[in-house]
Amino acid sequence: MAYSTLLLRSILTFCLFSISFVQAYDRRACQAPTRNPLSGCPVGTLLVGLGQKFTSVQSAVLSLGNTTNPATILILPGNYTEQVNVTRQGPLTLLGQTSSPNDASYNVVNIIWHNATGTATTGTYDNAYTSVLTVAPTFNASTTGSGPTGNPVPPGTPFGNLDFRTYNLNFINDYLPYSAGPSLAVSVSYANTGFYYTQFLSYQDTVYIGKLGSAYMYSCIVGGQTDFVYGFGTLWVTESEIQLRGCGGGITAWKGTNTTFENKYGAYIYKSHVAKANSTLNITHECALGRPWNAQHRSIFALSYLDDSIQPNGYIEWSSSDPRVNFNTTMAEFHDFGPGFNLTAREAASNVTIEMTPKEYAPYSTPALVFQYPFSGAFGNVAWIDEYPRA
Numbered sequence: 001m002a003y004s005t006l007l008l009r010s011i012l013t014f015c016l017f018s019i020s021f022v023q024a025y026d027r028r029a030c031q032a033p034t035r036n037p038l039s040g041c042p043v044g045t046l047l048v049g050l051g052q053k054f055t056s057v058q059s060a061v062l063s064l065g066n067t068t069n070p071a072t073i074l075i076l077p078g079n080y081t082e083q084v085n086v087t088r089q090g091p092l093t094l095l096g097q098t099s100s101p102n103d104a105s106y107n108v109v110n111i112i113w114h115n116a117t118g119t120a121t122t123g124t125y126d127n128a129y130t131s132v133l134t135v136a137p138t139f140n141a142s143t144t145g146s147g148p149t150g151n152p153v154p155p156g157t158p159f160g161n162l163d164f165r166t167y168n169l170n171f172i173n174d175y176l177p178y179s180a181g182p183s184l185a186v187s188v189s190y191a192n193t194g195f196y197y198t199q200f201l202s203y204q205d206t207v208y209i210g211k212l213g214s215a216y217m218y219s220c221i222v223g224g225q226t227d228f229v230y231g232f233g234t235l236w237v238t239e240s241e242i243q244l245r246g247c248g249g250g251i252t253a254w255k256g257t258n259t260t261f262e263n264k265y266g267a268y269i270y271k272s273h274v275a276k277a278n279s280t281l282n283i284t285h286e287c288a289l290g291r292p293w294n295a296q297h298r299s300i301f302a303l304s305y306l307d308d309s310i311q312p313n314g315y316i317e318w319s320s321s322d323p324r325v326n327f328n329t330t331m332a333e334f335h336d337f338g339p340g341f342n343l344t345a346r347e348a349a350s351n352v353t354i355e356m357t358p359k360e361y362a363p364y365s366t367p368a369l370v371f372q373y374p375f376s377g378a379f380g381n382v383a384w385i386d387e388y389p390r391a
């Protein structure tokens, strides 16, 4: 990138931070491994690490209390075996220490949990119990439930975090190294969440964006096998890697909701790279882009590279006995490319896979067009997004 562009970007970044909730700071300096780990961080940043006052992320989060004050937590390299639950409304940023703040593949902070549900060996409890990270105001707001509308969130449940962010962290649910029931790495409901240079790894139901959940992922790595991007809310994934660790169900499985206002709840995979996790996987033409968790599923893979793991037909039905496909099902693509994109085969599967025209895609083409304010449904809920995340 030209120096002048970089300069312009830093000026823009500075302006943006100055007017947003979150205190302006130099992210690279704060995250750099230095003698005083907190140098360059916002005043009041909490430090988590071995031998520090806080040795778990959750203890630092709980110490903040349920206030609306913005807060930042810096986490030293290591493996933290814990679940992290964030219920507070106040803006919160979690940073992993790193000397490569613009590359998720070098992250050295792992937050690890091992749990799954829904099989004979695990027993059956809500998917919410399994997640490594949960951002939701209450436990009930975070539950998945079952049936076309899922678990009802009790009326009057307040909105949770207004501006939650992570940079350079890995959230790993390593229950078993293959699909063995839902095992969430992240669960977001009734909250606005931005994930930057962050990894989410498990095999099944890895990323859950639940009711009134809004999530933006930039330069992230999402790894999974079965229905591993699922939910009710709105997810925008941009310039990220979707890593296929096997095939099962589909990549996406969304449940649409009837609302009194127009909604665009769904999963939007934009300018990303969808490919097998490594070359030893033998999954040529086996993975589906998605399948409808209910008939109002909405997902769009746009302008993305698809490797040869993707099925020629693109999307699939839920199952042959219960297809869940009707005229309200939006299983779509726009200008995808790569060996996993076969236009002839996609056209033959037009009853499941929609190739959008520019006009059809236009209403879904930016985050501001799809992210909605909770409760009112007004579009343009994007002030919590870090538009210039590079450090």
Ligand SMILES: *[C@@H]1O[C@H](CO)[C@@H](O)[C@H](O)[C@H]1NC(C)=O
Pocket: 066, 087, 088, 089, 137, 158
């Ligand atoms: C946190 O504070 C908000 C706003 O005051 C409130 O609605 C919510 O119930 C509180 N949550 C908890 C867990 O106390």
Ligand SMILES: *[C@@H]1O[C@H](CO)[C@@H](O)[C@H](O)[C@H]1NC(C)=O
Pocket: 078, 079, 110, 112, 172, 174
């Ligand atoms: C930390 O976790 C990673 C990922 O699960 C693992 O590969 C690594 O061996 C662990 N390191 C230690 C020191 O336990």
Ligand SMILES: *[C@@H]1O[C@H](CO)[C@@H](O)[C@H](O)[C@H]1NC(C)=O
Pocket: 114, 115, 116, 122, 125, 129, 130
């Ligand atoms: C998962 O977590 C739930 C709730 O804490 C617990 O009851 C269950 O035993 C755990 N399951 C596994 C497989 O560890």
Ligand SMILES: *[C@@H]1O[C@H](CO)[C@@H](O)[C@H](O)[C@H]1NC(C)=O
Pocket: 058, 083, 084, 085, 128, 129, 134, 139
């Ligand atoms: C996080 O939430 C889950 C689900 O409610 C619960 O099982 C777990 O104990 C919570 N963990 C922490 C650290 O609060």
Ligand SMILES: *[C@@H]1O[C@H](CO)[C@@H](O)[C@H](O)[C@H]1NC(C)=O
Pocket: 140, 151, 154
């Ligand atoms: C959570 O939901 C369950 C079942 O849906 C309900 O019985 C319970 O009262 C709810 N808890 C709260 C605190 O709303």
Ligand SMILES: *[C@@H]1O[C@H](CO)[C@@H](O)[C@H](O)[C@H]1NC(C)=O
Pocket: 177, 245, 246, 277, 278, 280, 281
């Ligand atoms: C390739 O990825 C699969 C799925 O995650 C994993 O089981 C396997 O160990 C990986 N192989 C190599 C050589 O990394």
Ligand SMILES: *[C@@H]1O[C@H](CO)[C@@H](O)[C@H](O)[C@H]1NC(C)=O
Pocket: 148, 149, 256, 257, 258, 294, 296
């Ligand atoms: C939404 O409304 C349509 C039309 O009434 C109905 O067929 C569908 O089942 C409803 N979906 C949900 C998730 O409630």
Ligand SMILES: *[C@@H]1O[C@H](CO)[C@@H](O)[C@H](O)[C@H]1NC(C)=O
Pocket: 282, 283
């Ligand atoms: C890959 O899988 C296919 C179908 O399952 C099988 O026919 C083929 O032998 C496998 N190739 C390798 C190299 O394992």
Ligand SMILES: *[C@@H]1O[C@H](CO)[C@@H](O)[C@H](O)[C@H]1NC(C)=O
Pocket: 317, 323, 325, 351, 352
């Ligand atoms: C889509 O078309 C295929 C092949 O013609 C057919 O087997 C399948 O049942 C159709 N699915 C739906 C949901 O109409």
Ligand SMILES: *[C@@H]1O[C@H](CO)[C@@H](O)[C@H](O)[C@H]1NC(C)=O
Pocket: 258, 296, 327, 328
């Ligand atoms: C289903 O599609 C029809 C026709 O496009 C539209 O009028 C209706 O609002 C849709 N219903 C839902 C629940 O999305």
Ligand SMILES: *[C@@H]1O[C@H](CO)[C@@H](O)[C@H](O)[C@H]1NC(C)=O
Pocket: 312, 342, 343, 344, 345, 348
């Ligand atoms: C694309 O799909 C068509 C129809 O299924 C098939 O005949 C053709 O061989 C495929 N092309 C490639 C390059 O795989």
